[in-house]
Amino acid sequence: MKVFGYQLPAMSSLILWGILWEVVGRLEVTFVLPPLSEVLATLFSIIGTPVFIKALSETAYAFIMGVTASIVIGIPVGILMGKSRFLDELLLPWVNIFLSAPLTALVPVLMVLFGFGMKSIIITTTLFAIWIIILNSRAGVMQIDRSLVEMAQSFGASPIDAFLKIYFWAALPEILGGVRIGVIRAVKGVIIGQLLISIV
Incomplete structure (x- = not known):
């Protein structure tokens, strides 16, 4: 992934999407998208x-x-x-x-x-x-x-x-x-x- 000509690590896009998911979930834009942190917490609790x-x-x-x-x-x-x-x-x-x-x-x-x-x-x-x-x-x-x-x-x-x-x-x-x-x-x-x- 490149930003302004600079090569970013391979996981950068995944991290950015995770941050965006968390922000949108916290803003409660839609009820179908809870914050990523809550999703992960629920996942680990049911495993x-x-x-x-x-x-x-x-x-x-x-x-x-x-x-x-x-x-x-x-x-x-x-x-x-x-x-x-x-x-x-x-x-x-x-x-x-x-x-x-x-x-x-x-x-x-x-x-x-x-x-x-x-x-x-x-x-x-x-x-x-x-x-x-x-x-x-x-x-x-x-x-x-x-x-x-x-x-x-x-x-x-x-x-x-x-x-x-x-x-x-x-x-x-x-x-x-x-x-x-x-x-x-x-x-x-x-x-x-x-x-x-x-x-x-």
Whole structure:
């Protein structure tokens, strides 16, 4: 962070936002933003309590299940899209739509379809994470060096052997990049899902 041409330490912006939060909270501009000091004091007071542990375990469960579903479904779908032109043309527009759409607006629909419990939160988490995993898996397969494909064919490798021993590993960096971004988006998804369901 730079101020008037001077480089400030990396934590400076975080400290400034904390000070601003505290000031706005003390001025009581809005009731939804209490002072940061009170928020931290309340946080430390509830850590370790049965209510906190129960809420944390529920959040962790929804997050892990959502990320797992995103990976288990997203990577194979992305790989199939990268290998099949028909599937790519069929699914790519929908993947792009859901990736760019405001998924928060879909949470009320999920509540109606799946209820107000854990299932809706897990599905919300999955929807936030899965699309970028699909796109990156697709991109990883589509950018595999053609020479690797020709080498596998020249050695008579079966499609399964070629995929498991060559294609998957060549596409792995892109796949892992998608998983990393998907995990970040899943954090947002599980928080939004729990917030909206708790309001209802």
